[in-house]
Amino acid sequence: MAEVLVYVDHVDGAVRKPTLELLTLARRVGEPVAVALGNGAGDTAAALAEHGAVKVLTHEAAEYADYLVVPKVDALQAAVEAVSPAAVLVPSSAEGKEIAARLALRLGSGVITDAVDLEAGDEGPVATQSVFAASFTTKSRVSKGTPVITVKPNSAAVEAAPAAGAVEALSVSFSAQATGTKITGRTPRESTGRPELTEAAIVVSGGRGVNGAENFAIIEALADSLGAAVGASRAAVDAGWYPHTNQVGQTGKSVSPQLYVANGISGAIQHRAGMQTSKTIVAVNKDPEAPIFDLVDYGVVGDLFEVVPQLTEEIKTRKG
Amino acid sequence: MSLRIVVTVKYVPDATGDRHFADDLTVDRDDVDGLLSELDEYAVEQALQIADDADDAEVTVLTVGPDDAKDALRKALSMGADKAIHVEDEDLHGTDAIGTSLVLAKAIEKAGYDLVISGMASTDGTMGVVPALLAERLGVPQVTLLSEVSVEDGTVKGRRDGDAASEQLEASLPAVVSVTDQSGEARYPSFKGIMAAKKKPVESWDLSDLDIDADEVGLENAYTAVESATERPARTAGTIVKDEGEGGKQLAEFLAGQKFI
Numbered sequence: 001m002a003e004v005l006v007y008v009d010h011v012d013g014a015v016r017k018p019t020l021e022l023l024t025l026a027r028r029v030g031e032p033v034a035v036a037l038g039n040g041a042g043d044t045a046a047a048l049a050e051h052g053a054v055k056v057l058t059h060e061a062a063e064y065a066d067y068l069v070v071p072k073v074d075a076l077q078a079a080v081e082a083v084s085p086a087a088v089l090v091p092s093s094a095e096g097k098e099i100a101a102r103l104a105l106r107l108g109s110g111v112i113t114d115a116v117d118l119e120a121g122d123e124g125p126v127a128t129q130s131v132f133a134a135s136f137t138t139k140s141r142v143s144k145g146t147p148v149i150t151v152k153p154n155s156a157a158v159e160a161a162p163a164a165g166a167v168e169a170l171s172v173s174f175s176a177q178a179t180g181t182k183i184t185g186r187t188p189r190e191s192t193g194r195p196e197l198t199e200a201a202i203v204v205s206g207g208r209g210v211n212g213a214e215n216f217a218i219i220e221a222l223a224d225s226l227g228a229a230v231g232a233s234r235a236a237v238d239a240g241w242y243p244h245t246n247q248v249g250q251t252g253k254s255v256s257p258q259l260y261v262a263n264g265i266s267g268a269i270q271h272r273a274g275m276q277t278s279k280t281i282v283a284v285n286k287d288p289e290a291p292i293f294d295l296v297d298y299g300v301v302g303d304l305f306e307v308v309p310q311l312t313e314e315i316k317t318r319k320g
Numbered sequence: 321m322s323l324r325i326v327v328t329v330k331y332v333p334d335a336t337g338d339r340h341f342a343d344d345l346t347v348d349r350d351d352v353d354g355l356l357s358e359l360d361e362y363a364v365e366q367a368l369q370i371a372d373d374a375d376d377a378e379v380t381v382l383t384v385g386p387d388d389a390k391d392a393l394r395k396a397l398s399m400g401a402d403k404a405i406h407v408e409d410e411d412l413h414g415t416d417a418i419g420t421s422l423v424l425a426k427a428i429e430k431a432g433y434d435l436v437i438s439g440m441a442s443t444d445g446t447m448g449v450v451p452a453l454l455a456e457r458l459g460v461p462q463v464t465l466l467s468e469v470s471v472e473d474g475t476v477k478g479r480r481d482g483d484a485a486s487e488q489l490e491a492s493l494p495a496v497v498s499v500t501d502q503s504g505e506a507r508y509p510s511f512k513g514i515m516a517a518k519k520k521p522v523e524s525w526d527l528s529d530l531d532i533d534a535d536e537v538g539l540e541n542a543y544t545a546v547e548s549a550t551e552r553p554a555r556t557a558g559t560i561v562k563d564e565g566e567g568g569k570q571l572a573e574f575l576a577g578q579k580f581i
């Protein structure tokens with residue numbers, strides 16, 4: 001069976017969930033071979049083996065943390081040359097897409113970004129994408145070279161599928177471009193203790209209707225009662241009420257949770273682009289004409305300052 | 321010496337219009353009004369600010385697209401760019417990101433550059449890969465997805481806000497930069513700017529001007545193939561209640577019914 005390379009997104013050896021989802025998809029197309037780079041690369045092996053990686057190619061070097069994108073492209077290219085895979089799968093983060101594109105160009109291949117599903121096809125893997133703010137679904141494939149495909153978080157279930165996960169050192173020689181862009185400083189995001197926005201099963205968001213940074217406590221309280229991540233519309237972010245990392249939409253995160261709760265959000269096309277594929281959508285908005293109500297499974301026309309605290313209380317009571 | 325800045329701008333179908341696919345499964349650009357991608361306005365804005373801070377600089381806006389794409393160039397010129405280049409050729413129809421990056425890279429080289437500035441993503445394709453592809457093709461550093469950017473003494477610096485961390489980046493010119501919509505509001509064209517734009521030069525190049533063969537671009541030669549495009553069924557209308565004092569409890573009841581509580 002052909003091998004499929006899976007680029008591993010990890011933090012000091014802790015594998016992030018989207019990579020485990022990729023392994024599920026990779027198994028539909030071939031035998032997953034994982035590529036883990038940088039500090040802690042070797043520590044990823046147990047989790048990757050548990051989810052189906054037959055091999056884990058690792059390489060540690062300071063370049064991965066000190067320079068932008070290119071060292072990772074060099075390493076992935078070395079892995080492609082070593083393995084001759086049927087496809088390369090990369091998690092669809094901003095960086096993942098840049099790595100995938102440069103790799104594809106070097107391989108003389110096509111690149112598909114932001115797939116939400118992947119199946120084996122007669123002429124190679126077929127990727128499903130959601131386009132034009134999720135109003136269309138397309139199926140595409142790479143028609144030249146080794147397919148390079150980036151896949152969005154929450155596109156597949158994480159499945160246990162124990163495999164050998166044998167660790168092998170990858171040999172990488174860095175290109176002249178590798179040290180072109182220096183990372184001179186790094187401020188890690190502070191953890192809020194809440195789930196990652198793109199990985200969460202439930203997302204509770206607030207928009208302009210929340211009307212102030214301090215009022216986001218109401219949104220956070222609801223999120224915490226449901227074990228949810230907190231999102232925000234661009235209007236709320238631009239007003240400085242909530243950090244940009246939590247923005248949902250075209251120029252923020254795109255989320256596809258089991259449940260999306262929109263509070264004081266009108267539902268502009270750019271916001272919908274980032275949440276329209278959520279399984280269940282509910283909204284609280286005082287304007288019955290707000291376009292968000294076109295999307296909802298359940299909507300409450302009312303003042304969020306009344307409805308949301310009551311909802312939070314009721315959830316707490318029911319959960320005991 | 322003059323700082324030569326090339327800004328890549330895309331002409332896209334209006335996101336608030338009824339965007340759809342043509343029969344050949346390319347983006348239909350005829351039936352929906354187009355405009356300068358809003359996210360490229362941020363690139364034009366940063367280019368103009370960098371040019372203002374330099375002793376001597378020239379801002380060229382570059383687009384690859386159909387005849388109407390001139391509207392996008394006009395808008396960028398009326399914001400304050402100095403001149404424009406329009407690459408247009410019948411054979412370009414259906415070109416994908418890999419092919420577009422080839423055309424842009426050749427045009428950028430022909431124009432001459434110290435700094436390329438792109439938007440973070442096009443609002444129609446939303447791939448966010450063209451700037452990285454340009455850096456790869458031009459063999460210069462990529463300094464992308466910046467929410468803050470400055471250029472001084474032949475060095476570009478900026479802040480990239482990633483998922484795990486916010487990073488400070490630095491590279492020497494020439495380089496390819498892309499900026500996000502957090503980089504600062506784009507200016508509106510003034511009346512004077514709009515009038516001045518009418519007199520600014522717009523060059524037109526085709527594939528032969530760039531020494532690109534027709535078999536390197538276009539739908540037939542794309543590296544990816546769209547096999548089908550289906551309109552997503554509209555979400556079925558849900559239940560909408562008016563809050564009469566019990567709205568929160570009613571919503572809780574619904575969520576409990578769906579096993580979220």
Ligand SMILES: Cc1cc2nc3c(=O)[nH]c(=O)nc-3n(C[C@H](O)[C@H](O)[C@H](O)COP(=O)(O)OP(=O)(O)OC[C@H]3O[C@@H](n4cnc5c(N)ncnc54)[C@H](O)[C@@H]3O)c2cc1C
Nearest residue numbers: 207208209233234235249250251252264266270286287304
């Ligand atoms: C290129 C581009 C990219 C963009 N990217 C994004 C993006 O990534 N994400 C994004 O969100 N937007 C994005 N936008 C902006 C988008 O167009 C909208 O402007 C934005 O989503 C509006 O946010 P909002 O719904 O919070 O605010 P509004 O549209 O002002 O809506 C606020 C809503 O709150 C309701 N409300 C007010 N008070 C209350 C109350 N007390 N109780 C209940 N309801 C109340 C109002 O009825 C209204 O419906 C982008 C725009 C462009 C041009």
Ligand SMILES: Nc1ncnc2c1ncn2[C@@H]1O[C@H](COP(=O)(O)O)[C@@H](O)[C@H]1O
Nearest residue numbers: 328329384438439441442447448449450
């Ligand atoms: N046809 C084009 N003409 C000019 N610039 C483009 C074109 N396509 C993409 N770009 C540039 O590349 C950026 C990212 O586009 P994309 O990778 O398509 O999302 C855009 O914001 C533009 O700056």
